[in-house]
Amino acid sequence: MSHLARAEIVVDLAALRHNVRVLSRLVGEDVAMMTVVKADAYGHGMVAAAGAAREAGSQWLGVATLEEALALRAAGDSGRVLCWLAVPGEDYAAGVAADVDLSAYSVAELDEIAAGVEAVGRPARVQLKVDTGLSRGGAARADWPAVFARARAGEEAGTWRVTGIWSHFSSSDEPEDPANDRQERVFRDALALADEVGLDPEVRHLANSAAAVLRPSARFDLVRCGIASYGLEPAPGLMPDLGLVPVMTARAALAMVKHVAPGDAVSYGRAWIAESETTLGLVPAGYGDGVLRSASNAAEVLVGGKRRPVRGRICMDQFVVDLGGDEPDPGEEVVLFGTGLDGGPTATDWAQASGTINYEIVTRIGGRMTRRHVDSGLDSGMGAGVGAP
Incomplete structure (x- = not known):
């Protein structure tokens, strides 16, 4: 597979243009x-x-x-x-x-x-x-x-x-x-x-x-x-479906995969203990990069097309997710949040898991993560691949 950045923010400028046009049409030309x-x-x-x-x-x-x-x-x-x-x-x-x-x-x-x-x-x-x-x-x-x-x-x-x-x-x-x-x-x-x-x-x-x-x-x-x-709702659950698309995708390369046995504890303070044998993935981003610690044991990421729960406390540089026995290769993509069109979590999902608002999720993410701007062509009717590299 192609090499992924350790951890990065991908910003789709076509999605932003699309959202601005949707909102402009809604409020009217006057x-x-x-x-x-x-x-x-x-x-x-x-x-x-x-x-x-x-x-x-x-x-x-x-x-x-x-x-x-x-x-x-x-x-x-x-x-x-x-x-x-x-x-x-x-x-x-x-x-x-x-x-x-x-x-x-x-x-x-x-x-x-x-x-x-x-x-x-x-x-x-x-x-x-x-x-x-x-x-x-x-x-x-x-x-x-x-x-x-x-x-x-x-x-x-x-x-x-x-x-x-x-x-x-x-x-x-x-x-x-x-x-x-x-x-x-x-x-x-x-x-x-x-x-x-x-x-x-x-x-x-x-x-x-x-x-x-x-x-x-x-x-x-x-x-x-x-x-x-x-592309994020200012009033989650109350907004009509306007077709807005989240502009930011935060993702990382899976650093490692390991097996754990029943009774094994994960991360600081032993805040999560495995009830059965499972596999864990290490994600190389943490609260030093704006991944909120308050999302510990609550948020989810997308790995291999499946949502994976965060296990244990989010650390300064890394956190752990439960792969449920699956063994993806190290280096595989982990989507922290993105468009949600692929079934993965959004910034709003992370906000709900963290007890905050989506504004804080996107404005705080960063730290050592790189940021890359792409143009998916969404606003030209080419919606596939929004936020993709």
């Missing part, structure tokens, strides 16, 4: 698509993922930090990019010069952006984030009048153009939570107040992946699709 590529595109590789999203027609990219936005510019992206997380003293001049849409939560942030504009000598693009109930980033309701007034004064002075007003749901993955209705009402209040002071933003946006799919009333002018763009 709603712009922002593909969120923060946190190294949720572990998929920011520059490559951004390029695929653009190829699929995504008009906007979203990142958390200014450094991420500037990295996109350095890689050659010249389209609309919004960033939204800053601290006092940020080098807004660099963001203004790079034509990045900058988020502001406060009058103080707007003043700092104004200083950046003065340093660069060109106007900025600014979006105002309002807090509608998440109680995280964004202007508190009591501060809206002052923030909006400062924003409008900056427009009148030619310091910036207010290109957007936006907010973020707390519970869009729980569509029956009444907080969703409240937040949408509060957001509409913010838009009405902005209109009163003369702000006319290019885009108004509230919906993340779950809301983009499950709450049409919250789509407004633009939706921000993160995890769904990577």
